[in-house]
Structure formats: C-alpha cells, structure tokens
Amino acid sequence: MKNNQSSIVNRQYSLTIGWLYPGLMSTYGDRGNIIVLTKRCEWRGIKAEVLNLNQDFDSKLLNDLDIIFMGGAQDLQQKIVSSDFSKEKIKLLREKVENGIPGLYVCGAYQFLGKYYKEANRSKIKGLGILDLFTENPGEGKKRLIGNIAIKNSDGNVIVGFENHGGRTYLGERLKPFGHVMEGFGNNGIDKTEGAIYKNSIGTYLHGPILPKNPEIADFLIEKALVRKYKKKIKLEKLDDSLSKKAKETILRKIVS
C-alpha cells in the first residue's frame, strides 16, 4: 500500500530533526511527533533526517540541528538525562533556543527547560534554566492533572491534546504562554495558561501526541526551520488534513458535552 500524498521530488531543501534522548524521554507516544514532522517534510519533497541524541551524545551534534524535539519521561529516566546534561550541552542548547532554532518540548522536557522542579518531598531538582518558569509538585495528597484539553493559541487556533502531569508550572512575568485553556487544566490548573512559547521554542503539557491532530504546529516548526536555514521567505505547500480535523472535532465534542 502506498502513501496517499504524492511526494514531489524536490531535493532542494533538507532539514535535520534532533530527537533528544529518544530512549530515555519517550513515554507517551512521543515518537508520533517525530513521525509527523518527518512525513510532512517528505510529502512536500523536503528531505528530513532524524538524529537520535542518546545518553553520552557528542554535544557538538547540537550544532547540526534545524528542529529540536524532546519528550516526557519517567522520574528515573529524567534523573539520568539530568546527569547527562553537561555544562557544555546546556550552553549550546540555550544558544539554539536564543537563536530561534524551532523546538518542541513536551511535558517532562518542558519542565526541564525551566529553573527548577520542586518534588512532592520539597527537594528541588535544578532545571536547565533556559526558560523563565518553575514547576512544583503540590504533594502526595493533590491530584495529577489528567484529561483531554483544548487551548487557544495567540493566532486564535484551537489546539487539542491530552495532559497528564503532577507538577504545576508557573511562568515568569515576561514569558508568553503557548495558549489559553478552553477546557482542561494547563500549566497549573489556576491561571488558565498552558505551556510557554519563546522565540521559536514551544513548551507544552499536551500529549496525544500533539502534532498529528494539530498539524499547523508541525508546519510552524518546519517553516521556521526552512526560513532560518535558507534565509528566504518560504511558504509551505498545503496538505490534506481532513483526518486531523475530524480527530480534533472528536475531542472537542467530547470535552464540550
């Protein structure tokens, strides 16, 4: 059986997608995001290469990336990743984020970009300190924030997903949220913000995974990456996203009713 999208042979463009810790930070179907980024490039004739950056990867590889993705993890795995993040790696990743390399950081990775994570037992785990945010786990007695979620981003687009997190995240004053909660909990269940967006980096609690049902975000990342790399205006060819639309409508019907 063949692809339903005919691919135009256009090897003019190519992108390298870096997947940070696919072995350790891949718990909630995260690889779906990588599959979507790759396929949406391929269907448009853009060559996409995925670089898996596992434990002990050479930090220089960060310089080769056009798009960065990092997913969620279990606690043990998160600790391993934390110890693998050398000063050199942190410095380089901060540089990439500041220079506008598009990136998607989901759940555990999103928390990790912040200043710290305070555990239920009050001990603090240091974050990478790249984004002005912090996360606190309110303690054993408090519920995890779990369920379908719909948010509206600054372009007015509705984004859907599934959230499942114990930590409550609070944004610094000047950091913009990725979206505003329509239904669900978002960053902390109180201030109606969800995720964070800084330059071209998106941090979010949305699993699902996020990209299949919200292909506009995948295209945002791809377009920004091409514009940065080829230093010219590039408009992405439209794809048939009718299935994504229907899947999104299913979620919206579910949470509105």
Next chain:
Amino acid sequence: MNLFLILFGKIFIFLSNLVNLGSGSTWPGHVALGINRNFLKDAVVKRKFKIIFVAGTNGKTTTGKFLQTILEANGSRVFQNNSGANLINGIASSIIKNYNILGKLNYDFAVFEIDENNLPIILETISPDFIVCLNLFRDQLDRYGEVNTISEKWRNAFLKLPKKTKLILNADDPKIAYLGENVKNETLYFGVKTIKKNAPEHASDSIYCSKCSANLEYKSIAFSHLGDWICPKCGLKRPLLDINFFSFCPLPGLYNKYNLHAAVLTSKSLGISNEQIIRALKSFHPAFGRQEIVEYKNKKIQIFLSKNPASFNQSLNAVNELKAKHIFLVLNDRIPDGRDVSWIWDVDFENNLKNFKKISVAGDRVYDMALRLKYAGISDFITYEALSDATTKETALLASSDILYILPTYSAMLDLRKILIGKKIL
C-alpha cells in the same frame, strides 16, 4: 456477621442476574467490605484451599484460564474472580458467590487475577500460596502511572511477604525478575527460548537496571523488553530459567508461550506431571476476546484483544502468522481502555501492516487510528463511525472461506461481543 453478609451478597447476585444489572461481580464485595473491613481476611485466613494470584499488564486472563484448565482436569475444584473484576471488591464478590449454603468454600484452589495497582493493597489482606508475575508494560498511563512506580510498589510489598508464598516470576522481564532478588520466598523463574536480535523494539519500558540504573544489554530478545538481559555495570542478569520450553501450546503467538510457561511452572510446582498438563491443555478453550473465534451470520470472526503497544504488536504478529488478509481495528478511549490514546503511536504499524489486503477502522477514536495509519504510510483503509454498521458491512463482504480478524481495545471488545453474540462477557 460474615454469614449474614454472604447471604445478603448472594441475594444481591441473584437479583442482579435476574434483572441483568451486570454489577454482581463487584457490588456484593463492595458492600461486605464496607460493613466488615475484615470480611476478606476472615474468609481466607483459615482456608482449606490454595490461593494463586496472577498479576501483570498482559496475559492475566489467559494464564488464569490455563491454570483453571490444568487444575480442573486433574480433579481439583477451582473458582476465580470474574475477568476485569480484579480489584479487592471483585475478589470479595467472587468469594461470596462461591460460598455454599452451609457457609463453606468447598474448593481446592482460588485463582485470582489482580490489578497491577491493587496488588500491594490486596497483599495486605490476603497472603496467597502463589504469586505469578507475568510482565509490566506501559499501559494506561493516565490510570496506572508509570512502570517504574508500579514495580517499586510491588517490590516493597514482596519484601514483606510471609515465607510460605511461592513466587513464579518472568525472568525475561528485568523488573519482574528483580522482584525475586533478596526475598526469603521460594522463587521459580520462567522465560522463553529467544532468537538473536540486536536492539529492543521501540517503546520498550524497562531497559534500565533496577539495581544501578545502567542501560541493560540483551543477548537475545523475545519482544519488547523481554529477553536474555544483563547489566554491564553491576552484573545483575537474567536468573536461571526453571522452564523455557513446553512441548504443547494451544494458542499461537509468542506472548502466549510466556502465559503457558507461567501456568505450567505453577502446576509442576504443585506436583502435576507434564503428561497430565498436556492432556488437560488438549481441551483448552480461549478466554473471551483472547483469540476467541465467533461465528456470525455464517462467517468466521476471530477476536484479538489489543490494549496497549506490547499487546497490539503481539496481536499483529499473531494475525500475520495466521496469514490474515482482512483486519479490522477498533479503538475506544473509555475508562477501561485508558482515556489517553497516545499509545497507538508506539505500536509498530510501519512494519506490521504490509501483508493485509483489507484494513478497516472504527471505534470512539476512529479518526485517531485513521491518522496513525495514514502516517504509517497506509492510505487504503475504510473508516466507520458506528461499530454495528462496521461489523455488518465487514462480515457481509467477507468470503465464506475467509476470517475477519478484529483487534479491539477492551471496551470495544465488549461492545463487539454484544453485537456478535448478544452478551458482553459470557
């Protein structure tokens, strides 16, 4: 007191069956435990029968069915909790249901399948004679939490077990094997013969050492994270196997070998011989929805419950082994399925769908499954919004010599059975 609760419960079960309420498998236990917190403890503390617990993400019902078949064929009287009623109230209910009118439990064995999260809690009340631990895979993260958390809770509970409880553990699953480390209990290990394979499949869960967190290495892998593992740092490795082969398996699929070996090892430890086991297994019938074959409008349908990435991959392997041409995937997102369907992106559709001539999808989340297939490079499939419509059309189109292979999630499997045979469970 308990006699009154049993009587009350039995009347409830009778009435519940009469009006087809369907809550007879949990409510009587719920009420009994509400009135007498020690109901269950009292009922089993001076028991004359043996209790076997079966726990793990995948294979509980089939392993329980293997055990029941072997034990009954060898003259033992066995009772079980209803499949799915695997929390403490389900176990209490099954006990109420099986008391006779004299207030006695006239059985030799109770085989209980136990929910992953509830195993430690239930162990505080009941000390079983055997605990069979099959595997831990990622499953319903919204409900169960993460694999590491569950295995840690199990480990803490196992360290407090009385000495008489025997452990039957899957040596090929590193987290399960580790449960036998430093316990005072007699422990037996099962596994399967594995073929050489280099890297674990995608979405493997416990490839880190339980002792020192280093990355485990595998000499060979059966599937997912199950195989012949060793920690290159601290030297922890797969324990020696007490069984890795059995000459007769009534069900296809490598995953059923694990279930079978678990049941055979338990049976042998009870003194049942290989010959007796084989004779018993010749009359084995699969549990509902687990490779169960159903005749519907003169067409053949086989149902493969597929509820998480590991079980879905194994179902796809099994139907490929059976040379299936026509498959039908049904994805729901109700509480028993897990409300988060992210897990379908961890299923290896990319490599497992090449041989099918026709693929159809349905379920509450039909478009999520359709999207998954589209991104796996499949364009030729049919989507249905209504399950009954899908079932009618798909079977009507089926040649009489063909089999329709259906891979549903749990609640979808129950809905399917309702359509196909008029009732959800038995």
